[in-house]
Amino acid sequence: SGSSTTSVVGLALLPVFAAGAWLGTVRLIPAMAPLLERAGIAGVDLNKPGSTKKIPEAVGVVCGLVYLVTLFLYIPFHFDSFLLNSDKRDDFPHEKFVEFVCALLSICCMIFLGFADDVLNLAWRHKLWLPTVASLPLLMVYYVNVGSTWVLVPPFMREWVGGETINLGYLFYVYMSMLAVFCTNAINIMAGINGVEAGQSLIIAASLVILNIVLSFMGQSDHHLISLCLLLPFCGVTAGLLRFNWFPSSVFVGDTFCYFAGMTFAVAAILGHFSRTLLLFLAPQTFNFVLSVPQLFKIVPCPRHRMPRVNARTGLLEPSVVEVPLKSTSSLGLWCIAVARMVGLVRVVESTDERLVVTNFTVINTVLTIAGPMHERNLVMCILFIQVVCSVVALALRFGVLFV
Amino acid sequence: SGSSTTSVVGLALLPVFAAGAWLGTVRLIPAMAPLLERAGIAGVDLNKPGSTKKIPEAVGVVCGLVYLVTLFLYIPFHFDSFLLNSDKRDDFPHEKFVEFVCALLSICCMIFLGFADDVLNLAWRHKLWLPTVASLPLLMVYYVNVGSTWVLVPPFMREWVGGETINLGYLFYVYMSMLAVFCTNAINIMAGINGVEAGQSLIIAASLVILNIVLSFMGQSDHHLISLCLLLPFCGVTAGLLRFNWFPSSVFVGDTFCYFAGMTFAVAAILGHFSRTLLLFLAPQTFNFVLSVPQLFKIVPCPRHRMPRVNARTGLLEPSVVEVPLKSTSSLGLWCIAVARMVGLVRVVESTDERLVVTNFTVINTVLTIAGPMHERNLVMCILFIQVVCSVVALALRFGVLFV
Ligand SMILES: [Mg+2]
Ligand SMILES: [Mg+2]
Numbered sequence: 001s002g003s004s005t006t007s008v009v010g011l012a013l014l015p016v017f018a019a020g021a022w023l024g025t026v027r028l029i030p031a032m033a034p035l036l037e038r039a040g041i042a043g044v045d046l047n048k049p050g051s052t053k054k055i056p057e058a059v060g061v062v063c064g065l066v067y068l069v070t071l072f073l074y075i076p077f078h079f080d081s082f083l084l085n086s087d088k089r090d091d092f093p094h095e096k097f098v099e100f101v102c103a104l105l106s107i108c109c110m111i112f113l114g115f116a117d118d119v120l121n122l123a124w125r126h127k128l129w130l131p132t133v134a135s136l137p138l139l140m141v142y143y144v145n146v147g148s149t150w151v152l153v154p155p156f157m158r159e160w161v162g163g164e165t166i167n168l169g170y171l172f173y174v175y176m177s178m179l180a181v182f183c184t185n186a187i188n189i190m191a192g193i194n195g196v197e198a199g200q201s202l203i204i205a206a207s208l209v210i211l212n213i214v215l216s217f218m219g220q221s222d223h224h225l226i227s228l229c230l231l232l233p234f235c236g237v238t239a240g241l242l243r244f245n246w247f248p249s250s251v252f253v254g255d256t257f258c259y260f261a262g263m264t265f266a267v268a269a270i271l272g273h274f275s276r277t278l279l280l281f282l283a284p285q286t287f288n289f290v291l292s293v294p295q296l297f298k299i300v301p302c303p304r305h306r307m308p309r310v311n312a313r314t315g316l317l318e319p320s321v322v323e324v325p326l327k328s329t330s331s332l333g334l335w336c337i338a339v340a341r342m343v344g345l346v347r348v349v350e351s352t353d354e355r356l357v358v359t360n361f362t363v364i365n366t367v368l369t370i371a372g373p374m375h376e377r378n379l380v381m382c383i384l385f386i387q388v389v390c391s392v393v394a395l396a397l398r399f400g401v402l403f404v
Numbered sequence: 405s406g407s408s409t410t411s412v413v414g415l416a417l418l419p420v421f422a423a424g425a426w427l428g429t430v431r432l433i434p435a436m437a438p439l440l441e442r443a444g445i446a447g448v449d450l451n452k453p454g455s456t457k458k459i460p461e462a463v464g465v466v467c468g469l470v471y472l473v474t475l476f477l478y479i480p481f482h483f484d485s486f487l488l489n490s491d492k493r494d495d496f497p498h499e500k501f502v503e504f505v506c507a508l509l510s511i512c513c514m515i516f517l518g519f520a521d522d523v524l525n526l527a528w529r530h531k532l533w534l535p536t537v538a539s540l541p542l543l544m545v546y547y548v549n550v551g552s553t554w555v556l557v558p559p560f561m562r563e564w565v566g567g568e569t570i571n572l573g574y575l576f577y578v579y580m581s582m583l584a585v586f587c588t589n590a591i592n593i594m595a596g597i598n599g600v601e602a603g604q605s606l607i608i609a610a611s612l613v614i615l616n617i618v619l620s621f622m623g624q625s626d627h628h629l630i631s632l633c634l635l636l637p638f639c640g641v642t643a644g645l646l647r648f649n650w651f652p653s654s655v656f657v658g659d660t661f662c663y664f665a666g667m668t669f670a671v672a673a674i675l676g677h678f679s680r681t682l683l684l685f686l687a688p689q690t691f692n693f694v695l696s697v698p699q700l701f702k703i704v705p706c707p708r709h710r711m712p713r714v715n716a717r718t719g720l721l722e723p724s725v726v727e728v729p730l731k732s733t734s735s736l737g738l739w740c741i742a743v744a745r746m747v748g749l750v751r752v753v754e755s756t757d758e759r760l761v762v763t764n765f766t767v768i769n770t771v772l773t774i775a776g777p778m779h780e781r782n783l784v785m786c787i788l789f790i791q792v793v794c795s796v797v798a799l800a801l802r803f804g805v806l807f808v
Contacts, residue, residue, distance in 0.1 A: 038524075065520075072541060094502050098505060130473075137479065
């Protein structure tokens, strides 16, 4: 069927809708921030010494609302030729339409869940199984519309696997539903300094937009175009959010935005058939997740906040630390610390017979450990630079595999 | 196509899923109520003299979550024959599947909006256009799948119209999208005493379940079965909620539940092709809405709360009143009061040269005006009895038209 189901008018209007999403976000954030503050969903920025001003949190809820409205309004234009021409109505491509609607359903559920988390502080177990359930309709659509669970084997593994492709069977569906859980949480734990959540999300989304545009020109158009339609308005709302969330932040994004961003990436990757390539673009988040595992699973003690701390005297950020009592920490925990220290990912600040004081296990702290104390704006630039490098490498690898 | 796309296994499991939804709600409400209380989403029950206990609000959010999870898990069973049998996968009924997904998308959006309203207190203008936008995908599905805007003319109007059916054209779409706005708000303003929101919703949903079962046995099966699949789990969560919301309430349902219920009715009616009949079932809410118009549009002064007030001495509920300054009230406003008083819908409690004191313009107050002060439990029984009578009349009329 190729590009036959996609409307040229719709695609031409897509940048207009994305710009509208940007404008809507920029207009609505100042209007809704006072509502959030009044409801008590606000907090002090801990990295601004001496500041006691309450900053509204969970502003991602505005982005989510604007995003949903934008796509609701866009969808009819995407299918305009079928809607306007009554002869073609019987050929309406339900199988494409349902992909859009399932995508929005999964995303809407995650925005709702994220907002509920910001307001209510849900338990960890809910955060893990709810995204899995929310991805069910999408997996059903993938099963019915695509069904193929054959995946390309990377060149260096082909000899070992014994072929260029391999059938992962139902494991591929397990992978896709875990991707939804992973993405939502991976963005959420690479957070805590002004602009880092929205910044990394914007860079990832923009890279995926480039990926989709290039691949759709190379012929696999329909599924890349749907992915594009989901990502471009996302870039719009995220750019709008970044204007207020950039250093010094006047709003915080909240779990709402992180869940929203993560689910949008997962959905765009599943419908665009690049659910494995996505992990290349999420390399910093994946690395950060792996590095965080000892603390997330309480093998090494985990404080409530792991973001860097400002030094009130210098005004620079320094890595935050955690106290590790030697008696109550398992040998596995101590081994994790030793390995991470050897590789240079953490630094032991203090060491006595009774306890260690170690920098927290996150990429943001590692950057500060290696490069020394830094101004908050420089730190976020540094993290975003790493994201840009990873995105460029991911694009090069993806296009490289195509031409190999 | 008839019933060919509906799985017998799926339908047989539907009551099991509805029971599961009930159980999930009954289990989850006690677990999540403390989270709502801790987040400050709680208030004192004004009709319990002397009580200062804070009662969690917006518990509808739990119902909404359980409802969505139930339907996500149910949908694959509804289409199991297509999913399990790989020969039939190419015949997968996308046009039916997309109806489910659009329905859930609209409902999920409204749960999210309702929760945002409970937490943030959104402005009236947002409450009006957001449900309209949320119903767009559903209208698109109706347009593509059904397309017919011919409606049956009631017998007594046939001579005047000049036929048994009439084509409403695009006005029918305007009607359907207004139905979504109307239902969400109509349930929300017939509220304020223990158990009335959940009680009326349960009775309406149960009546619509009966309507769908009878009509699907009479041959128009596919669209009535989808409507049934949306309504039966709704009955489950609402029955679960009512257990805690019944007099004396230990939880309040919030805007979240009212929006959720209203949108579920609108969606079930649109997909079940009974969007006009629905108004018969919503007769009490429609009457209450019309009665409220003078206050909603500020023609007559409108206090923040219009629910009845308890008389601390007798323990009985009495109609709440509003003070109407004669100088600043328009002649239209005074005329509204005079007409409502003449028909017996409101009572003038006090009348001086400067002001009137009138009972508020709601059905609940009218019942108290006519029947005298009443215990809260008796009042809610009275309102629910009216709902039962209206539902029975609506069923009789609907089946009557079929046989005439
Ligand atoms: Mg949280
Ligand atoms: Mg409200």
